[in-house]
Amino acid sequence: MSVAVSNSPIFSPPSSLFLNRAASFNIPNSPANLTPTSHFKSACRSPSSSSCSPSSPHSPSFRSRLQKAAAVGPAPPIPSSSSSPTVSKRKRPARLDIPVSAMGFGAPANPAAAAELAEVEREGDGYSVFCKRGRREAMEDRFSALVGVQGDPKQAFFGVFDGHSGAKAAEFAAANLDKNIFKRLAGEEEEETEDAIKQGYLETDSQFLKQEARGGSCCVTALIRKGNLVVSNAGDCRAVVSRGGVAEALTSDHRPSREDERHRIESTGGYVDLVRGTWRIQGSLAVSRGIGDGHLKQWVIAEPETRILRIQPEIEFVILASDGLWDKVSNQEAVDVAKALMESQQPPLMACKKLAELAASRGSSDDISVLIVQLGRYI
Numbered sequence: 001m002s003v004a005v006s007n008s009p010i011f012s013p014p015s016s017l018f019l020n021r022a023a024s025f026n027i028p029n030s031p032a033n034l035t036p037t038s039h040f041k042s043a044c045r046s047p048s049s050s051s052c053s054p055s056s057p058h059s060p061s062f063r064s065r066l067q068k069a070a071a072v073g074p075a076p077p078i079p080s081s082s083s084s085p086t087v088s089k090r091k092r093p094a095r096l097d098i099p100v101s102a103m104g105f106g107a108p109a110n111p112a113a114a115a116e117l118a119e120v121e122r123e124g125d126g127y128s129v130f131c132k133r134g135r136r137e138a139m140e141d142r143f144s145a146l147v148g149v150q151g152d153p154k155q156a157f158f159g160v161f162d163g164h165s166g167a168k169a170a171e172f173a174a175a176n177l178d179k180n181i182f183k184r185l186a187g188e189e190e191e192e193t194e195d196a197i198k199q200g201y202l203e204t205d206s207q208f209l210k211q212e213a214r215g216g217s218c219c220v221t222a223l224i225r226k227g228n229l230v231v232s233n234a235g236d237c238r239a240v241v242s243r244g245g246v247a248e249a250l251t252s253d254h255r256p257s258r259e260d261e262r263h264r265i266e267s268t269g270g271y272v273d274l275v276r277g278t279w280r281i282q283g284s285l286a287v288s289r290g291i292g293d294g295h296l297k298q299w300v301i302a303e304p305e306t307r308i309l310r311i312q313p314e315i316e317f318v319i320l321a322s323d324g325l326w327d328k329v330s331n332q333e334a335v336d337v338a339k340a341l342m343e344s345q346q347p348p349l350m351a352c353k354k355l356a357e358l359a360a361s362r363g364s365s366d367d368i369s370v371l372i373v374q375l376g377r378y379i
Contacts (some may be wrong), residue, residue, distance in 0.1 A: 004206075005138060005173075007048075008069070011349045013169035014300070016097050017372045029172070033097070035250070037236075038111045039127075041332060043140050048154055051235045056230075057370050063293065067240075077295065077369075080328075084229070085346060086179070088210075095173065097245070098278040109138040110136050114257075117133065117139055117227060118132070118133045118139075119131065119133065120139075121349060121352070121353070122145075122349075123347065123348070123349050124145055124147065125147045125148070125372050126147065126156075126373060126377050126378075127141050127145055127147070127156075127158060127346065127348075127371065127372065127373045127374070128348040128349040128351070128352050128371070128372050129145065129349075129352060129369070129370065129371040129372075130183045130349060130353045130356050130369070130370050131143065131367065131368070131369040132324075132356045132357075132360060132363050132367065132368045132369075133367055134324060134364065134366045134367045134368065135191055135365040138306075138366070139167070139366055139367050140162070140163035140164065140166065140170060141160070141161065141162050141163065141166040141170065141322050141324070141367040141369040142160075142161040142167065142170040142171055142173070142174040142217075142282060142369075142373055143158075143159060143160050143161065143174060143369055144157070144159045144161075144174045144175075144177070144178055145157075145158050145159075145344060145371070146178050149182065152179075152379075153223070153377075154227070155225050155226075156222075156223075156224045156373075156377050156378070157178045157181070157182070157221065157223050157224070158221065158222045158371055159173070159174065159178065159219060159220065159221040159222070159320070159371055160219075160237050160321060160322055160369050160371050161173045161174050161218070161219050161237070161291075162217060162218040162219075162222050162235065162236070162237050162322040162323060162324075162367070162369070163216070163217045164215060164216055164217070164218075164285075164287075165214055165215035165216065165293075166213075167217035168208075168211075168213045168214070168215050168227060168267075169208055169217035169290075169291050169292035169293075169326070170216045170217040171294075172207070172211070172217075172291070173204055173208070173214075173217050173219055173291045174205070176207060176208075177200060177201065177204045177219065177221065178221075178289075180199075180200040180201075180204050180207075181200030181201075181221075181223065182200075183195055183200070184196040184197075184199050184200050185225070193225070193228075193308065194230075194232055195306065196304045197221075197223065197230065197232050197306055198232075198303060198306070199306060200232060201219070201232070201302050201303065201304045202302055204291055204304065205291045205292065205302035206289055209292065209294050209297065210372070212294070214268070214291045214293070214294075214295035215293070215306050216285075216287075216291060216292030216300065216343060217235070217290055217291045217292055218233075218234065218235020218236055218237045218287055218289075218290045218323070219232075219233060219237060219290065219291060219304070220232070220233040220235075220237035220238060220239050220251060220291070220320050220321075221233070221237060221304075222318055222320055222373060223322075224257065224311070224373075224378050225226075225278045227310060227311055227378070227379070228308050228309065228310055228311065228338050229241070229250075229309045229310075229311050229375065229378075230252075230307075230309075231251060231306065231307050231309070231318070232304040232305065232306040232307075233251040233252075233253075233254070233286045233289075233304055233305060234254060234289040234290050234291065234301075234302055234303065234304045234305075235253075235254050235288075235289050235290040236253040236254060236255055236287050236323045237251075237318075237320070237321065237322050237323065238251050238253060238326050238331075238337065239251045239318055239319070240318070240319045240321075240331045240334060241309070241315055241316075241317070241318045241375075242315070242316045242318075242338070242339055243314055243315050243316075244314040244316070244319050244337055245316075245332040245336075246332075246335070247330075247332040247334065247335040247337065248331075249288065249331050250307045250309065251305065251307070251319070252305065253287075253290045253323070254287055254289035254290075254305075255279065255286065255287055255288055256272040256279040256280060256285075256286070256287075256288050257272075258288070258357055261288040262279075264279055264288075265288060265299045268298060268299060269298070270282060270298065270299040271283075273304050279334065281296055281299050281300065281358070282296060282299070282318050284296065284301060285300060286302075286331075287300070288300060288302065289301050289302065289304070290302065302374060311375050311378050311379050312379070313376070313379060316339070316375060316376065317334070317338065317339075317348075317372055317373060317374050317375055318343075318372070318373050318375060319334055319338060319355075319370065319372050320370075320371040320372075320373070321334070321355070321367045321368070321369060321370045321371065322366070322367060322368060323362050323366065324356075324366035324368035324369070325355055325356065325358060325359045325364070325368050325370055326339070327359070327364060327366070328358070328359040328362040328364045329355060329358055329359050329362070333353055337354055337358065338351040338354075338355065338372060339356060348372045348374065351370075351372055352370040352371070352372055355368075355370045356368040356370050357370075
């Protein structure tokens with residue numbers, strides 16, 4: 001199951017702001033599969049209201065829930081006798097094929113409601129995430145979280161997606177990137193994992209471009225599989241692990257100011273300009289890789305860079321976050337804050353909130369999304 005915001009508009013018309021999503025690959029389910037392992041709360045922001053409606057996306061009690069499967073065909077009649085009236089029974093719904101827990105922040109049903117949404121938080125099975133809207137009218141960050149993939153408790157997928165020029169690309173990536181990657185991972189050997197992820201990113205980009213929608217999205221993803229942490233990024237979302245309390249960046253931001261990125265852009269006929277203190281492609285975009293951005297696709301490629309790390313006991317957790325955090329908080333400071341709170345028995349969600357609030361207090365005007373995954377459970 002995944003929730004569209006996420007687990008950042010994703011699926012067919014939703015009945016509420018946050019949607020459940022089944023993965024594209026078939027996974028046998030059990031009764032336990034039908035219960036979400038996490039929930040979220042949205043704070044009521046209106047000072048004039050003393051309470052929120054339970055059905056409102058802003059209500060603290062609003063919880064993600066599974067969509068009911070529709071009954072197929074008319075209910076069969078039950079034989080009647082002269083001594084008893086005819087009774088109709090509803091046919092049992094078809095079984096659902098879903099992962100243990102798939103959540104995401106995807107497409108809002110009501111754009112006006114999305115504009116009012118200021119914060120999203122969720123605690124799941126071994127992960128926590130907090131998204132805080134910046135100064136834009138609507139949040140453009142999205143995330144996805146998929147645990148218990150293919151019935152394996154030690155296989156999972158997480159992603160943070162930072163949209164620009166709208167949220168459509170981030171929404172699309174949050175809904176489809178995991179499916180495109182797992183489709184290509186099926187039957188692949190471990191040494192082919194990196195190429196499967198690359199092709200998954202490229203396929204997601206190609207699918208989005210066919211929609212002729214505007215905007216783009218930076219991405220950072222973490223695939224946990226066969227005891228490995230596989231981190232990939234396209235753009236300036238970043239992944240940082242804590243190795244015994246020492247921060248280690250697993251990704252390198254894709255910006256036009258990076259020498260190799262600038263050379264790639266210029267060698268294919270593009271140019272990089274310094275505009276109001278920021279290096280931009282064609283004087284426009286400040287990132288050099290990502291999903292979407294069709295008008296700059298010749299230079300803004302979707303090919304990710306990937307690093308594979310064996311999960312060891314000293315590798316405690318990984319932080320995936322958008323640049324709204326990293327522009328104001330250093331890698332080591334982020335690890336220090338998260339580690340201190342978790343060691344004091346505070347829930348990891350508090351660490352996500354604290355980091356977002358710290359970046360905001362230092363003047364970050366961008367959307368801020370922080371996702372922390374505890375890695376000890378995957379050893």
